[in-house]
Amino acid sequence: MTIEHATQIFAFVILTLMTLGGGLAVVTSRNLFHAALFLILSLAGVVGYYVLLDTGFLAVVQLLIYIGAISILILFSIMLTRGLMIPGQVQRNEQWWIAALVVFLIFVVLVVALWQTTWPIASEEALHTPNVAIGQLGAALVGPYAIPFEIISVLLLAALVGAIVLARELENHSARADAETGE
C-alpha cells in the first residue's frame, strides 16, 4: 500500500468519524448551541470528503456557504430566541416510538435503494486527470444554464428586498407607537 493510499484511508476514517459523530451529537445533544456547533463539525467533515474526491471547488463552496453563511444564520437564530437556550432539554416527547418506526422504514428504503443501484465507476485514468471543473462550470452557467442562473439571481433579490422590507416595517410600527404614546 503506497503512502498516498494510506493517508487517504486515514483521512477518510477521520472524516467519517467527524461527519457521523457530529451528526449523532447534533440530535442527541441537550444544549441547542452545542448542537449547532456539532452541525458545523459535521459539515466540515463533508468538506473533507469533497477534498478527497478531488473537487476542490465544491469543498471551498461548501465551506463558504454551509459553514460561513447557513451555520451563522442558525447560530444567530438560536441566540436571538431566548426560550430555546434552556440547558438540559429532553430530546424526546411521548410520540418517540412512531418517529423511530418511520425513521427505521426510511433507513430500510435508503439501504435497499443504495444496494440495488449500479453506480457508474470512473475509469482509472479519470481519477488521476486534473479537474477543470471551474472553467466548465462558468461556461455552463452563462451558456446552457443561463436562464436558471438569472432566475436564481431574481430569487436572491426577492429574498434581500423581503428581508429589508420586514426589518423596516417593524421599525415603522415602533416609531408610530412611540409617536402615539408621546402625544
Add this chain to the structure above:
Amino acid sequence: MEALIQWLVMTFPPLSEGLARFIVYVLYSAVLAFVAPVIIVVAYTYMERKVLARIQDRIGPNRAGPLGIFQGFADAIKMLTKEDVTPASADRIVFNLAPILATIAAILVFAVLPVAPGVIGADLQAGILYVVAIGALSEVAALMAGWSSNNKFALLGTFRAVAQLIAYEIPIVLAILAVVVATGSMQMSAIVAAQDIPFAVVLPVAFLIFLIASIAEIGRCPFDLLEAESEIVAGFHVEYSGMKFAFFFIGEYMHLFASAGVATTLFLGGWRGPFAGPDSLLGVLLGFVYFVIKTTAIIWVMMWVRGTLFRIRIDHLLDFAWKFLVPLGLILLVTVAIALKLPVLSTFVLRWVALLVANVMTALLMVIAVVALARRSRSAALREVAGIEY
C-alpha cells in the same frame, strides 16, 4: 517543492517518491503551523509598537534587550504566567475552543500563500475562494467566544463583530473578483504568474478596496470598535485572560500577516522580482525574500493607518461597507469586465492601460457622486436647522 522532493529521492535511495512527498509536505505544514506564528508574532508585535511609537512621537519599547527587541518574549512570558480565569457559569468547552478556532482560521490561510516560486502548500484551483471561505470560520469563532462567556457585553460585542465581519466580506470578494477577471484563473500561482505589471498599478481601486476591507476584517483601528476599551470593554473577548487572550492576540496577528500575504499575492506580484524564479535555489530564496519584504510593506501601511486615523462608529462603519464599498466594488467589477472585452485590445500593454483607465474613471465617478450627495444632505440639514441657503 517538486525539486526538493526529487532531490530527497536522489539523495536517500530507500525513500520512495510518495514517502518523500509526504515528508516534505508534513515538514512544510509543521513549519507553517508552529514556526511561522512564533516568528510572525515576535517580529510584528515589536514592529507595531515601534512604528506606532514613532508616529506618536515617542520611542517605544527600549528596555527589554538592545533596542527592545526582546519585548515580544517578555510579553509572551507575562501572558503564560497570568492566571487563567474562567467565568463560573461559562460554557467551558466552547469557551476554551473559541480562541483556538480563531487562530486556526488565520493559520489555515497560510496553506495557499505562494511564498516562493514553486513553494505553496496546496495549489488549489479555487485558491483565492478558499481564502474567502476561511474568513467565514473566524466569524464562527467570534460567535462561540461571545456566547460562551455568558456576559451581555460579550454578546453585544459578538453581534457587532459578526455584523462587521459579514459586511466587509463582500467588498473583499468584489476586489478579489476584479483580480480574478483580469487574470482568468482563481489559482494563486496563476495570479502571481499573470502579474508582469503588478495589479496594484493596473487595478488601484481594487487594491484600495481590498486593503480597507482587510483592515476591517482583521478588526484593527480604524475599525476596532469591537475591542476598544472605551466602547465595549474589549468586546467578545472580555472574559478571556492569560493564554487564551494571547491566542486571540496571536490570531489577530496571524490574520494580519495572512491578509497582507494575500494582498501581496494578488496585487503586488507575490514573490516576483529581479532574479527570482523557480530555476535555481538562489532564485527561490530571493523570491521568498521579496515576498516577505512586500508583505512587511503592506503591514507597515496598515500600522501607519492605525496610528493616523480615528476609530469609526459602528453605524458609520456598516454604512461605509454597504453604501460605499459594495457599490464601488460592483461598479469596478463591471467596468473591469467591460474594459477587458473591448475589441481594440490587441497588445498586452493596451489591456493593462485600459484597466487602469477604467479604474481611475470609476474612482473619479465615485468621488464626484459622494461629494454631490454629501453637499445635498448638508444643504438640506442647514436649511432645516438654521434656515441658511447653501
